[in-house]
Amino acid sequence: MTVNRAVVTGGSVRRRKRRALRDRLLPIVGPLILIGLWWLTSATGILNAKLVPAPGPTLVTTWNALLHGTMLHDLVQTLIRVLYAFAFAAGIGVPLGILIGANERVYRSIEFLVDFFRSTPSTAMFPLFMLMFGLGEEGKIALAAFAAFLIIVFNVAYGVLHARKTRILAARSMGASSLRIFSDIIFLETLPQTFVGLRAGVSVALVVVVVAEMFIGGVDGMGHRIMEDQYSYNLKDMYGSLIVSGAFGYGLNYLFLLIERHFVHWAGR
Amino acid sequence: MSSGALELAPLPRAVGAAPDEADVPRGIRIRGLTKEFDNGYVYRDFDLDLHDGEFISIFGPNGCGKSTLINLISGLAPIDSGEVLYNGKPIGQTKVSYVFQNYRDALFPWMRAISNIQYPLKLLHLDKKTRDRRVEALLAEFDVRIDLQRYPYELSGGQQQTVSILRALITDPEVLFLDEPFSALDFEMTLFIREKLQEVFLQTGTTMLLVSHDLEEAVYLADQVLLLTKRPTRVAEILGYDDPRPRTVETLSEPSFIATKKLSLEIFQREVRR
Numbered sequence: 001m002t003v004n005r006a007v008v009t010g011g012s013v014r015r016r017k018r019r020a021l022r023d024r025l026l027p028i029v030g031p032l033i034l035i036g037l038w039w040l041t042s043a044t045g046i047l048n049a050k051l052v053p054a055p056g057p058t059l060v061t062t063w064n065a066l067l068h069g070t071m072l073h074d075l076v077q078t079l080i081r082v083l084y085a086f087a088f089a090a091g092i093g094v095p096l097g098i099l100i101g102a103n104e105r106v107y108r109s110i111e112f113l114v115d116f117f118r119s120t121p122s123t124a125m126f127p128l129f130m131l132m133f134g135l136g137e138e139g140k141i142a143l144a145a146f147a148a149f150l151i152i153v154f155n156v157a158y159g160v161l162h163a164r165k166t167r168i169l170a171a172r173s174m175g176a177s178s179l180r181i182f183s184d185i186i187f188l189e190t191l192p193q194t195f196v197g198l199r200a201g202v203s204v205a206l207v208v209v210v211v212a213e214m215f216i217g218g219v220d221g222m223g224h225r226i227m228e229d230q231y232s233y234n235l236k237d238m239y240g241s242l243i244v245s246g247a248f249g250y251g252l253n254y255l256f257l258l259i260e261r262h263f264v265h266w267a268g269r
Numbered sequence: 270m271s272s273g274a275l276e277l278a279p280l281p282r283a284v285g286a287a288p289d290e291a292d293v294p295r296g297i298r299i300r301g302l303t304k305e306f307d308n309g310y311v312y313r314d315f316d317l318d319l320h321d322g323e324f325i326s327i328f329g330p331n332g333c334g335k336s337t338l339i340n341l342i343s344g345l346a347p348i349d350s351g352e353v354l355y356n357g358k359p360i361g362q363t364k365v366s367y368v369f370q371n372y373r374d375a376l377f378p379w380m381r382a383i384s385n386i387q388y389p390l391k392l393l394h395l396d397k398k399t400r401d402r403r404v405e406a407l408l409a410e411f412d413v414r415i416d417l418q419r420y421p422y423e424l425s426g427g428q429q430q431t432v433s434i435l436r437a438l439i440t441d442p443e444v445l446f447l448d449e450p451f452s453a454l455d456f457e458m459t460l461f462i463r464e465k466l467q468e469v470f471l472q473t474g475t476t477m478l479l480v481s482h483d484l485e486e487a488v489y490l491a492d493q494v495l496l497l498t499k500r501p502t503r504v505a506e507i508l509g510y511d512d513p514r515p516r517t518v519e520t521l522s523e524p525s526f527i528a529t530k531k532l533s534l535e536i537f538q539r540e541v542r543r
Contacts, residue, residue, distance in 0.1 A: 173344075176392050
Protein backbone atom coordinates (compact mmCIF):
# COMPACT_ATOMS: atom_id res chain seq x y z
CA MET A 1 0.00 0.00 0.00
CA THR A 2 2.71 2.44 1.07
CA VAL A 3 4.91 1.39 -1.79
CA ASN A 4 2.05 1.86 -4.18
CA ARG A 5 1.37 5.32 -2.92
CA ALA A 6 5.04 6.26 -3.25
CA VAL A 7 5.05 5.13 -6.83
CA VAL A 8 1.92 7.12 -7.56
CA THR A 9 3.36 10.24 -5.92
CA GLY A 10 6.63 9.89 -7.82
CA GLY A 11 4.75 9.59 -11.06
CA SER A 12 2.61 12.62 -10.34
CA VAL A 13 5.66 14.70 -9.40
CA ARG A 14 7.29 13.79 -12.69
CA ARG A 15 4.06 14.56 -14.51
CA ARG A 16 3.74 17.91 -12.76
CA LYS A 17 7.34 18.80 -13.65
CA ARG A 18 6.71 17.90 -17.25
CA ARG A 19 3.55 20.00 -17.28
CA ALA A 20 5.42 22.99 -15.74
CA LEU A 21 8.05 22.73 -18.50
CA ARG A 22 5.33 22.51 -21.13
CA ASP A 23 3.58 25.54 -19.65
CA ARG A 24 6.75 27.54 -19.90
CA LEU A 25 6.95 26.81 -23.61
CA LEU A 26 3.39 28.05 -24.19
CA PRO A 27 4.36 31.60 -25.22
CA ILE A 28 6.21 30.33 -28.30
CA VAL A 29 3.24 28.28 -29.50
CA GLY A 30 1.56 31.27 -31.17
CA PRO A 31 4.63 32.42 -33.14
CA LEU A 32 5.34 28.81 -34.23
CA ILE A 33 1.78 28.44 -35.52
CA LEU A 34 2.06 31.72 -37.41
CA ILE A 35 5.38 30.77 -39.03
CA GLY A 36 3.99 27.32 -39.78
CA LEU A 37 0.96 28.84 -41.50
CA TRP A 38 3.23 31.23 -43.41
CA TRP A 39 5.41 28.36 -44.57
CA LEU A 40 2.42 26.17 -45.46
CA THR A 41 0.59 28.83 -47.46
CA SER A 42 3.80 29.79 -49.26
CA ALA A 43 4.70 26.19 -50.09
CA THR A 44 1.24 25.38 -51.40
CA GLY A 45 1.09 28.59 -53.43
CA ILE A 46 -1.94 29.94 -51.58
CA LEU A 47 0.08 33.06 -50.77
CA ASN A 48 1.19 35.02 -53.81
CA ALA A 49 4.99 34.72 -53.73
CA LYS A 50 5.20 38.12 -55.42
CA LEU A 51 3.57 39.73 -52.38
CA VAL A 52 4.75 37.48 -49.58
CA PRO A 53 8.07 35.65 -49.93
CA ALA A 54 8.53 32.32 -48.14
CA PRO A 55 9.72 32.39 -44.51
CA GLY A 56 13.06 30.63 -45.15
CA PRO A 57 14.54 33.07 -47.68
CA THR A 58 13.07 36.01 -45.74
CA LEU A 59 14.82 34.99 -42.54
CA VAL A 60 18.11 34.33 -44.38
CA THR A 61 17.97 37.74 -46.05
CA THR A 62 17.21 39.40 -42.73
CA TRP A 63 20.04 37.60 -41.00
CA ASN A 64 22.52 38.69 -43.67
CA ALA A 65 21.23 42.25 -43.72
CA LEU A 66 21.68 42.47 -39.97
CA LEU A 67 25.14 40.93 -39.88
CA HIS A 68 26.70 42.10 -43.13
CA GLY A 69 24.31 44.70 -44.51
CA THR A 70 22.98 48.06 -43.39
CA MET A 71 20.01 46.93 -41.32
CA LEU A 72 21.87 47.16 -38.03
CA HIS A 73 22.86 50.73 -38.89
CA ASP A 74 19.23 51.62 -39.61
CA LEU A 75 18.15 49.99 -36.38
CA VAL A 76 20.72 51.92 -34.35
CA GLN A 77 19.70 55.21 -36.01
CA THR A 78 16.07 54.57 -35.12
CA LEU A 79 17.07 53.66 -31.58
CA ILE A 80 19.07 56.86 -31.17
CA ARG A 81 16.15 58.98 -32.38
CA VAL A 82 13.73 57.17 -30.08
CA LEU A 83 16.03 57.64 -27.10
CA TYR A 84 16.53 61.34 -27.83
CA ALA A 85 12.81 61.86 -28.21
CA PHE A 86 12.14 59.89 -25.05
CA ALA A 87 14.77 61.79 -23.07
CA PHE A 88 13.21 65.13 -24.01
CA ALA A 89 9.69 63.85 -23.37
CA ALA A 90 10.53 62.41 -19.96
CA GLY A 91 12.84 65.24 -18.96
CA ILE A 92 10.10 67.81 -19.47
CA GLY A 93 7.04 65.60 -18.97
CA VAL A 94 7.79 64.17 -15.52
CA PRO A 95 8.53 67.46 -13.69
CA LEU A 96 5.74 69.26 -15.50
CA GLY A 97 3.31 66.44 -14.76
CA ILE A 98 4.19 66.65 -11.07
CA LEU A 99 3.64 70.42 -11.05
CA ILE A 100 0.31 70.12 -12.85
CA GLY A 101 -0.91 67.26 -10.70
CA ALA A 102 0.11 68.98 -7.47
CA ASN A 103 -2.63 71.53 -7.84
CA GLU A 104 -6.10 70.25 -8.69
CA ARG A 105 -7.15 73.63 -10.11
CA VAL A 106 -4.16 73.75 -12.44
CA TYR A 107 -4.86 70.17 -13.47
CA ARG A 108 -8.52 70.89 -14.20
CA SER A 109 -7.65 73.91 -16.31
CA ILE A 110 -5.07 72.06 -18.39
CA GLU A 111 -6.73 68.64 -18.57
CA PHE A 112 -8.75 69.46 -21.69
CA LEU A 113 -5.76 70.84 -23.54
CA VAL A 114 -3.61 67.79 -22.83
CA ASP A 115 -6.48 65.46 -23.67
CA PHE A 116 -7.15 67.33 -26.91
CA PHE A 117 -3.58 67.08 -28.16
CA ARG A 118 -3.33 63.52 -26.95
CA SER A 119 -6.37 62.66 -29.06
CA THR A 120 -5.03 64.49 -32.10
CA PRO A 121 -3.20 61.97 -34.30
CA SER A 122 0.42 63.03 -33.90
CA THR A 123 1.10 62.12 -37.51
CA ALA A 124 -1.33 64.89 -38.49
CA MET A 125 1.18 67.29 -36.98
CA PHE A 126 3.90 66.28 -39.46
CA PRO A 127 3.55 69.34 -41.69
CA LEU A 128 3.55 71.69 -38.70
CA PHE A 129 6.68 70.13 -37.23
CA MET A 130 8.37 70.10 -40.64
CA LEU A 131 7.70 73.81 -40.88
CA MET A 132 8.98 74.49 -37.40
CA PHE A 133 11.93 72.11 -37.16
CA GLY A 134 12.83 71.36 -40.76
CA LEU A 135 13.38 68.06 -42.49
CA GLY A 136 16.42 66.92 -40.51
CA GLU A 137 16.80 65.01 -37.29
CA GLU A 138 15.22 67.79 -35.25
CA GLY A 139 11.82 67.46 -36.92
CA LYS A 140 11.56 63.72 -36.37
CA ILE A 141 12.79 63.86 -32.81
CA ALA A 142 10.64 66.85 -31.91
CA LEU A 143 7.49 65.21 -33.21
CA ALA A 144 8.15 61.92 -31.44
CA ALA A 145 9.09 63.78 -28.27
CA PHE A 146 5.89 65.80 -28.42
CA ALA A 147 3.71 62.70 -28.77
CA ALA A 148 5.49 60.87 -25.94
CA PHE A 149 5.52 64.00 -23.77
CA LEU A 150 1.73 64.29 -23.85
CA ILE A 151 1.28 60.73 -22.65
CA ILE A 152 3.91 61.08 -19.93
CA VAL A 153 2.67 64.41 -18.64
CA PHE A 154 -0.89 63.14 -18.46
CA ASN A 155 0.00 59.95 -16.60
CA VAL A 156 2.29 61.68 -14.12
CA ALA A 157 -0.21 64.46 -13.40
CA TYR A 158 -2.96 61.89 -12.93
CA GLY A 159 -0.78 59.87 -10.61
CA VAL A 160 0.12 62.88 -8.47
CA LEU A 161 -3.49 64.01 -8.28
CA HIS A 162 -4.65 60.59 -7.13
CA ALA A 163 -1.77 59.88 -4.76
CA ARG A 164 -3.08 58.29 -1.60
CA LYS A 165 -3.79 60.97 0.92
CA THR A 166 -2.96 58.87 3.99
CA ARG A 167 0.77 58.79 3.28
CA ILE A 168 0.84 62.52 2.69
CA LEU A 169 -1.07 63.05 5.95
CA ALA A 170 1.30 60.69 7.74
CA ALA A 171 4.33 62.65 6.54
CA ARG A 172 2.66 65.93 7.39
CA SER A 173 1.84 64.69 10.89
CA MET A 174 5.57 64.05 11.33
CA GLY A 175 6.24 67.66 10.45
CA ALA A 176 7.50 67.19 6.89
CA SER A 177 7.70 70.38 4.84
CA SER A 178 5.78 70.63 1.57
CA LEU A 179 9.02 70.23 -0.36
CA ARG A 180 9.92 67.13 1.66
CA ILE A 181 6.45 65.67 1.12
CA PHE A 182 6.93 66.20 -2.58
CA SER A 183 10.34 64.65 -2.95
CA ASP A 184 9.97 61.88 -0.35
CA ILE A 185 6.33 60.92 -0.70
CA ILE A 186 4.43 62.18 -3.71
CA PHE A 187 7.22 61.54 -6.22
CA LEU A 188 7.61 57.93 -5.09
CA GLU A 189 3.90 57.43 -4.57
CA THR A 190 3.43 58.44 -8.20
CA LEU A 191 6.29 56.34 -9.56
CA PRO A 192 4.15 53.32 -10.59
CA GLN A 193 1.84 55.59 -12.60
CA THR A 194 4.86 57.48 -13.94
CA PHE A 195 6.27 54.24 -15.29
CA VAL A 196 2.97 53.45 -16.98
CA GLY A 197 3.38 56.78 -18.78
CA LEU A 198 7.06 56.21 -19.58
CA ARG A 199 6.38 52.79 -21.06
CA ALA A 200 3.49 54.04 -23.19
CA GLY A 201 5.58 57.08 -24.11
CA VAL A 202 8.54 55.11 -25.42
CA SER A 203 6.21 52.93 -27.52
CA VAL A 204 4.61 55.98 -29.08
CA ALA A 205 8.01 57.57 -29.66
CA LEU A 206 9.04 54.48 -31.62
CA VAL A 207 5.87 54.57 -33.74
CA VAL A 208 6.26 58.26 -34.54
CA VAL A 209 9.99 57.99 -35.29
CA VAL A 210 9.42 55.12 -37.73
CA VAL A 211 6.59 56.94 -39.49
CA ALA A 212 8.61 60.17 -39.56
CA GLU A 213 11.53 58.31 -41.13
CA MET A 214 9.17 57.18 -43.87
CA PHE A 215 7.84 60.60 -44.76
CA ILE A 216 10.17 63.29 -43.48
CA GLY A 217 13.30 63.29 -45.62
CA GLY A 218 16.17 61.14 -44.40
CA VAL A 219 18.73 58.58 -45.41
CA ASP A 220 18.46 55.93 -42.73
CA GLY A 221 16.32 54.41 -40.00
CA MET A 222 13.96 51.45 -40.06
CA GLY A 223 11.06 53.51 -41.43
CA HIS A 224 13.21 54.78 -44.26
CA ARG A 225 14.45 51.25 -44.98
CA ILE A 226 10.95 49.76 -45.12
CA MET A 227 9.82 52.51 -47.49
CA GLU A 228 12.89 52.02 -49.72
CA ASP A 229 12.33 48.24 -49.76
CA GLN A 230 8.78 48.80 -50.93
CA TYR A 231 9.83 51.22 -53.69
CA SER A 232 12.54 48.87 -54.93
CA TYR A 233 10.35 45.80 -54.46
CA ASN A 234 12.87 44.27 -52.07
CA LEU A 235 10.14 42.36 -50.26
CA LYS A 236 12.28 39.87 -48.33
CA ASP A 237 14.15 42.72 -46.71
CA MET A 238 10.90 44.58 -46.09
CA TYR A 239 9.32 41.69 -44.21
CA GLY A 240 12.57 41.17 -42.37
CA SER A 241 12.61 44.85 -41.38
CA LEU A 242 9.05 44.54 -40.12
CA ILE A 243 9.94 41.56 -37.97
CA VAL A 244 13.06 43.25 -36.63
CA SER A 245 11.15 46.45 -35.89
CA GLY A 246 8.54 44.43 -34.04
CA ALA A 247 11.17 42.61 -32.02
CA PHE A 248 12.82 45.94 -31.30
CA GLY A 249 9.61 47.51 -30.02
CA TYR A 250 8.90 44.46 -27.91
CA GLY A 251 12.41 44.50 -26.50
CA LEU A 252 12.17 48.18 -25.62
CA ASN A 253 8.91 47.62 -23.79
CA TYR A 254 10.32 44.62 -21.97
CA LEU A 255 13.41 46.56 -20.95
CA PHE A 256 11.23 49.24 -19.42
CA LEU A 257 9.21 46.58 -17.62
CA LEU A 258 12.42 45.21 -16.09
CA ILE A 259 13.53 48.69 -15.01
CA GLU A 260 10.09 49.29 -13.58
CA ARG A 261 10.11 46.06 -11.59
CA HIS A 262 13.48 46.99 -10.17
CA PHE A 263 12.65 50.57 -9.19
CA VAL A 264 8.99 50.20 -8.30
CA HIS A 265 9.22 46.91 -6.47
CA TRP A 266 6.24 47.84 -4.29
CA ALA A 267 3.76 48.47 -7.12
CA GLY A 268 0.56 46.53 -6.60
CA ARG A 269 1.79 44.92 -3.37
CA MET B 270 6.68 64.01 30.75
CA SER B 271 9.45 61.52 31.22
CA SER B 272 10.86 59.15 28.72
CA GLY B 273 13.82 58.26 30.87
CA ALA B 274 13.56 54.65 29.91
CA LEU B 275 15.05 55.49 26.54
CA GLU B 276 18.12 56.83 28.33
CA LEU B 277 18.90 59.19 25.54
CA ALA B 278 19.31 62.89 25.31
CA PRO B 279 15.87 64.34 24.69
CA LEU B 280 15.17 65.25 21.10
CA PRO B 281 15.05 68.94 20.30
CA ARG B 282 11.57 70.15 21.10
CA ALA B 283 9.75 72.28 18.60
CA VAL B 284 10.84 75.89 18.64
CA GLY B 285 9.13 78.42 20.86
CA ALA B 286 9.92 78.45 24.54
CA ALA B 287 7.36 76.79 26.75
CA PRO B 288 5.47 79.36 28.78
CA ASP B 289 6.25 79.58 32.45
CA GLU B 290 5.63 76.06 33.73
CA ALA B 291 3.94 77.08 36.96
CA ASP B 292 0.92 79.03 35.80
CA VAL B 293 0.18 76.98 32.70
CA PRO B 294 -2.68 74.48 32.95
CA ARG B 295 -1.38 70.95 32.25
CA GLY B 296 -3.16 68.70 29.79
CA ILE B 297 -5.11 69.23 26.62
CA ARG B 298 -7.45 72.20 26.68
CA ILE B 299 -10.02 72.54 23.88
CA ARG B 300 -12.12 75.71 23.71
CA GLY B 301 -14.84 76.65 21.23
CA LEU B 302 -13.79 74.03 18.68
CA THR B 303 -15.94 74.42 15.58
CA LYS B 304 -15.89 72.42 12.37
CA GLU B 305 -18.52 72.36 9.68
CA PHE B 306 -18.74 69.88 6.83
CA ASP B 307 -21.04 70.06 3.80
CA ASN B 308 -23.71 68.16 5.72
CA GLY B 309 -23.66 70.38 8.80
CA TYR B 310 -21.69 71.02 11.97
CA VAL B 311 -19.66 68.18 13.41
CA TYR B 312 -18.38 70.31 16.28
CA ARG B 313 -19.84 73.58 17.41
CA ASP B 314 -18.35 75.48 20.34
CA PHE B 315 -16.95 72.23 21.68
CA ASP B 316 -15.07 72.46 25.01
CA LEU B 317 -13.03 69.70 26.57
CA ASP B 318 -10.24 69.30 29.12
CA LEU B 319 -8.09 66.20 29.20
CA HIS B 320 -5.38 65.29 31.66
CA ASP B 321 -1.73 65.04 30.85
CA GLY B 322 -0.15 61.59 30.79
CA GLU B 323 -3.41 59.68 30.70
CA PHE B 324 -4.77 57.09 28.33
CA ILE B 325 -8.01 58.42 26.89
CA SER B 326 -10.35 56.21 24.87
CA ILE B 327 -12.86 57.91 22.62
CA PHE B 328 -16.12 56.10 22.00
CA GLY B 329 -19.41 57.16 20.46
CA PRO B 330 -22.13 56.52 17.88
CA ASN B 331 -21.25 55.90 14.26
CA GLY B 332 -20.42 59.05 12.35
CA CYS B 333 -20.30 61.26 15.44
CA GLY B 334 -16.83 62.41 14.48
CA LYS B 335 -14.51 60.42 16.75
CA SER B 336 -11.77 60.36 14.14
CA THR B 337 -12.57 63.92 13.14
CA LEU B 338 -11.96 65.00 16.74
CA ILE B 339 -8.43 63.64 16.85
CA ASN B 340 -7.76 64.87 13.30
CA LEU B 341 -8.75 68.36 14.37
CA ILE B 342 -6.87 68.50 17.63
CA SER B 343 -3.77 66.84 16.16
CA GLY B 344 -3.64 69.44 13.41
CA LEU B 345 -4.15 66.86 10.66
CA ALA B 346 -7.30 68.64 9.52
CA PRO B 347 -7.86 72.40 9.79
CA ILE B 348 -10.38 73.69 12.34
CA ASP B 349 -12.88 76.41 11.42
CA SER B 350 -12.46 78.19 14.72
CA GLY B 351 -11.53 77.50 18.31
CA GLU B 352 -8.38 76.82 20.27
CA VAL B 353 -6.45 73.70 21.23
CA LEU B 354 -3.62 73.98 23.74
CA TYR B 355 -1.23 71.29 24.99
CA ASN B 356 0.18 72.28 28.35
CA GLY B 357 -0.39 75.82 27.22
CA LYS B 358 1.25 75.44 23.81
CA PRO B 359 -0.47 75.40 20.42
CA ILE B 360 -0.30 72.23 18.35
CA GLY B 361 2.48 73.61 16.13
CA GLN B 362 4.83 73.68 19.12
CA THR B 363 3.85 70.29 20.45
CA LYS B 364 5.37 67.02 19.40
CA VAL B 365 2.57 64.65 18.49
CA SER B 366 2.46 61.38 16.59
CA TYR B 367 -0.35 59.69 14.79
CA VAL B 368 -1.10 56.02 14.14
CA PHE B 369 -3.54 55.41 11.32
CA GLN B 370 -6.15 52.71 11.00
CA ASN B 371 -4.90 51.68 7.59
CA TYR B 372 -1.24 50.83 8.12
CA ARG B 373 -0.99 49.67 4.52
CA ASP B 374 -1.64 53.22 3.31
CA ALA B 375 0.29 54.91 6.09
CA LEU B 376 3.65 53.13 5.81
CA PHE B 377 5.98 53.99 2.96
CA PRO B 378 6.28 50.83 0.83
CA TRP B 379 9.42 52.06 -0.95
CA MET B 380 11.34 52.09 2.32
CA ARG B 381 12.43 49.14 4.40
CA ALA B 382 10.67 48.84 7.75
CA ILE B 383 13.72 50.21 9.55
CA SER B 384 13.81 53.30 7.32
CA ASN B 385 10.10 53.81 7.91
CA ILE B 386 10.75 53.92 11.64
CA GLN B 387 13.70 56.30 11.18
CA TYR B 388 11.96 58.63 8.78
CA PRO B 389 10.54 61.05 11.42
CA LEU B 390 14.07 61.42 12.84
CA LYS B 391 15.35 62.24 9.39
CA LEU B 392 12.79 65.03 9.23
CA LEU B 393 14.30 66.37 12.46
CA HIS B 394 17.68 66.49 10.67
CA LEU B 395 19.34 64.05 13.06
CA ASP B 396 22.48 62.39 11.75
CA LYS B 397 22.55 58.71 10.92
CA LYS B 398 24.42 57.68 14.05
CA THR B 399 21.92 59.31 16.36
CA ARG B 400 19.05 57.85 14.37
CA ASP B 401 20.48 54.35 14.54
CA ARG B 402 21.12 54.63 18.29
CA ARG B 403 17.61 55.81 18.91
CA VAL B 404 16.00 53.05 16.88
CA GLU B 405 18.16 50.47 18.62
CA ALA B 406 17.11 51.77 22.03
CA LEU B 407 13.45 51.73 21.07
CA LEU B 408 13.62 48.21 19.67
CA ALA B 409 15.46 46.92 22.71
CA GLU B 410 12.89 48.47 24.97
CA PHE B 411 9.90 46.87 23.33
CA ASP B 412 11.48 43.57 22.39
CA VAL B 413 10.45 43.70 18.77
CA ARG B 414 11.00 40.51 16.83
CA ILE B 415 10.45 41.63 13.29
CA ASP B 416 12.96 41.53 10.46
CA LEU B 417 13.13 45.28 9.91
CA GLN B 418 15.25 44.92 6.79
CA ARG B 419 12.12 43.80 5.00
CA TYR B 420 9.75 46.03 3.08
CA PRO B 421 6.34 46.67 4.67
CA TYR B 422 4.52 44.59 2.07
CA GLU B 423 6.62 41.60 3.07
CA LEU B 424 5.34 41.80 6.67
CA SER B 425 2.07 40.59 8.16
CA GLY B 426 -0.65 43.08 9.02
CA GLY B 427 0.19 42.98 12.71
CA GLN B 428 3.89 43.46 12.03
CA GLN B 429 3.11 46.41 9.77
CA GLN B 430 0.99 48.07 12.44
CA THR B 431 3.75 47.41 14.99
CA VAL B 432 6.14 49.20 12.64
CA SER B 433 3.73 52.15 12.37
CA ILE B 434 3.49 52.37 16.15
CA LEU B 435 7.28 52.26 16.47
CA ARG B 436 7.50 54.99 13.84
CA ALA B 437 5.09 57.07 15.89
CA LEU B 438 7.07 56.49 19.10
CA ILE B 439 10.53 57.16 17.70
CA THR B 440 10.25 60.93 18.15
CA ASP B 441 9.31 60.53 21.82
CA PRO B 442 5.99 62.37 21.32
CA GLU B 443 4.13 64.27 24.01
CA VAL B 444 0.81 63.01 22.67
CA LEU B 445 0.10 59.89 20.64
CA PHE B 446 -3.09 59.74 18.57
CA LEU B 447 -4.40 56.33 17.59
CA ASP B 448 -7.23 56.13 15.06
CA GLU B 449 -8.76 52.65 15.38
CA PRO B 450 -5.32 51.06 15.10
CA PHE B 451 -6.65 47.54 15.63
CA SER B 452 -9.63 47.48 13.32
CA ALA B 453 -7.76 46.12 10.30
CA LEU B 454 -6.05 43.37 12.30
CA ASP B 455 -7.08 39.83 13.15
CA PHE B 456 -7.94 39.02 16.76
CA GLU B 457 -4.61 37.48 17.68
CA MET B 458 -2.69 40.50 16.44
CA THR B 459 -5.14 42.87 18.11
CA LEU B 460 -4.46 41.25 21.47
CA PHE B 461 -0.71 41.36 20.88
CA ILE B 462 -0.53 45.00 19.86
CA ARG B 463 -2.98 46.03 22.57
CA GLU B 464 -0.57 44.60 25.15
CA LYS B 465 2.38 46.29 23.47
CA LEU B 466 0.54 49.57 23.57
CA GLN B 467 -0.20 49.20 27.26
CA GLU B 468 3.48 48.43 27.81
CA VAL B 469 4.49 51.55 25.90
CA PHE B 470 2.07 53.62 27.93
CA LEU B 471 3.38 52.25 31.21
CA GLN B 472 6.99 52.86 30.26
CA THR B 473 6.75 56.27 28.64
CA GLY B 474 3.68 57.85 30.23
CA THR B 475 2.88 59.45 26.89
CA THR B 476 -0.59 60.94 26.70
CA MET B 477 -2.59 58.70 24.39
CA LEU B 478 -5.86 59.34 22.61
CA LEU B 479 -7.39 56.18 21.18
CA VAL B 480 -10.40 56.15 18.90
CA SER B 481 -12.07 52.78 19.24
CA HIS B 482 -15.21 51.06 18.05
CA ASP B 483 -14.80 48.24 20.55
CA LEU B 484 -16.13 49.22 23.96
CA GLU B 485 -14.34 46.46 25.84
CA GLU B 486 -11.02 47.49 24.36
CA ALA B 487 -11.76 51.17 24.97
CA VAL B 488 -12.41 50.60 28.68
CA TYR B 489 -9.64 48.03 29.11
CA LEU B 490 -6.94 50.46 27.99
CA ALA B 491 -8.34 53.69 29.39
CA ASP B 492 -7.78 55.96 32.34
CA GLN B 493 -10.68 58.01 31.00
CA VAL B 494 -13.40 56.93 28.61
CA LEU B 495 -14.63 59.89 26.59
CA LEU B 496 -18.19 59.20 25.41
CA LEU B 497 -19.51 61.39 22.62
CA THR B 498 -23.05 62.16 21.44
CA LYS B 499 -24.49 62.18 17.97
CA ARG B 500 -23.94 65.23 15.77
CA PRO B 501 -23.47 68.04 16.44
CA THR B 502 -21.12 66.28 18.78
CA ARG B 503 -20.83 67.06 22.46
CA VAL B 504 -19.34 65.22 25.40
CA ALA B 505 -21.91 62.78 26.73
CA GLU B 506 -19.79 61.74 29.67
CA ILE B 507 -16.21 61.24 30.77
CA LEU B 508 -15.87 58.09 32.84
CA GLY B 509 -12.78 57.47 34.90
CA TYR B 510 -11.49 53.93 35.16
CA ASP B 511 -8.55 53.40 37.49
CA ASP B 512 -7.90 49.69 37.91
CA PRO B 513 -4.16 49.11 38.34
CA ARG B 514 -1.87 48.40 35.38
CA PRO B 515 -0.71 46.26 33.80
CA ARG B 516 -4.22 45.07 33.18
CA THR B 517 -4.65 41.48 32.12
CA VAL B 518 -7.30 38.99 31.16
CA GLU B 519 -8.30 38.95 34.84
CA THR B 520 -9.08 42.64 34.63
CA LEU B 521 -11.90 41.82 32.25
CA SER B 522 -13.79 40.03 35.02
CA GLU B 523 -13.17 42.64 37.76
CA PRO B 524 -16.40 44.17 39.06
CA SER B 525 -15.00 47.66 38.48
CA PHE B 526 -14.28 46.85 34.84
CA ILE B 527 -17.70 45.34 34.29
CA ALA B 528 -19.39 48.29 35.99
CA THR B 529 -17.53 50.85 33.89
CA LYS B 530 -18.26 48.95 30.71
CA LYS B 531 -21.94 48.61 31.62
CA LEU B 532 -22.25 52.29 32.43
CA SER B 533 -20.50 53.23 29.18
CA LEU B 534 -22.86 51.03 27.24
CA GLU B 535 -25.89 52.56 28.92
CA ILE B 536 -24.72 56.07 28.10
CA PHE B 537 -23.92 54.99 24.54
CA GLN B 538 -27.38 53.48 24.07
CA ARG B 539 -29.04 56.52 25.56
CA GLU B 540 -27.16 58.72 23.08
CA VAL B 541 -27.88 56.53 20.08
CA ARG B 542 -31.62 56.52 20.82
CA ARG B 543 -31.79 60.23 21.46
